[in-house]
Amino acid sequence: MTVVSEVRDTIALLRAQVADLHAELTRNQLVIWTAGNVSARVPGRELLVIKPSGVSYDELTPExxxxxxxxxxxxxxxxxxxxxTDAHAYVYRHLPEVGGVVHTHSTYACAWAALGRPVPCVLTMMADEFGGEIPIGPFALIGDDSIGRGIVETLRHSRSRAVLMANHGPFTIGRDAREAVKAAVMCEDVCRSVYMAMQLGDPAPIPQDKIDSLFARYQNVYGQPGPAGPGKDV
Ligand SMILES: O=C(CO)[C@@H](O)[C@H](O)COP(=O)(O)O
Incomplete structure (x- = not known):
């Protein structure tokens, strides 16, 4: 029995889930052409499921x-x-609690990434989902571990599930792939709202104790009780 055959059913489910979640990237207008990807960790194995490179979202299937x-x-x-893939794999190797990773080139998040400026926590939804500002990660070239290292070094000591890699774009994480996609959707939305606020004036920061309280409620109470757990919008 090969390593993969022992987890064949799990991988079949993850293939379907990861393929479906790519449709959320297009539905939420987070990607153009083929520029973005979703992956899922295979629980208990040093394996991940991810999309093939450069294939149109319309053509993505579980197979x-x-x-x-x-x-x-x-x-x-x-x-x-x-x-x-190397960036996703690095995250799984170093952050064991992460079960899903997403990368997009969504417009407003990329604009902040191009400026190299963290997105200040000026909206309750940011406090809810990210627990504070959305940080900037270092500039890193594709092709080795440097993007993954930058993601992990930035997020390891942050409550944020999103990092804007400098001059590149957002990477998001979650306990599973769906949660990472949700973080990508919310990241783009708050990047857009805060950008708009800044066209009108100076957005008002939320005091730290209020951020903490909002984050605790959203992560622990929001959503439906049950197997999905608190904070899950089942
Ligand atoms: O950031 C980059 C390239 O700079 C990538 O995200 C690609 O834009 C998408 O790559 P594939 O997943 O299709 O290989």
């Missing part, structure tokens, strides 16, 4: 998803994995 190890090596599938 076209690929499985790689945490060195980005293809384990299952016929196509080359996303060019951001």
């Amino acid at each position: 076209s998803m690929v499985v790689t190890d945490f060195d980005g090596r293809l384990v299952e599938g016929t196509r080359s994995p996303s060019s951001d």
Whole structure:
């Protein structure tokens, strides 16, 4: 029995979930052409499911998803994995609580990334979802561990599920892939709202104790009780 066959059912579910979640990127207008990707950790294994590189979102199916190890090596599938696979794998290797990673080039988040300016916490939704500002990560070139390292170093000591990699764009994390997609949607929305606020004047910061209180409520009470757990919008 191979390592993959032992988790075949799990991988089948993740292939379907990851393929479906790419449709959320287009539905929420977070990507153009093929510029963005979603992945999911295979629980208990050093494996991840991610989209193939450069394939149109319309063509993505569960079968076209690929499985790689945490060195980005293809384990299952016929196509080359996303060019951001090394970054996703680095996050899974170093942040064990993370089950999903998303990268997009959404417009407003990229505008903040181009400025290299963190997004200040001036909206309750930011406090809810990100627990504070959305930080900027270092400039890093694609092709080795440097993007992953920048994501992990920035998010390791932050409550934020989003980082804007300088001159590049947003990477988001979650306990699963759906949560990481939600963070990507909310990241773009608050980047747009705060940008608009700044056209009108100086947005008012939220005091730290209020941010803490909003974050605690949203993470622990919001949503439906039950197996999905608090903070899950099932
Ligand atoms: O940021 C980049 C390239 O700069 C990537 O996110 C690509 O734009 C999408 O890559 P694939 O997932 O299709 O390889």
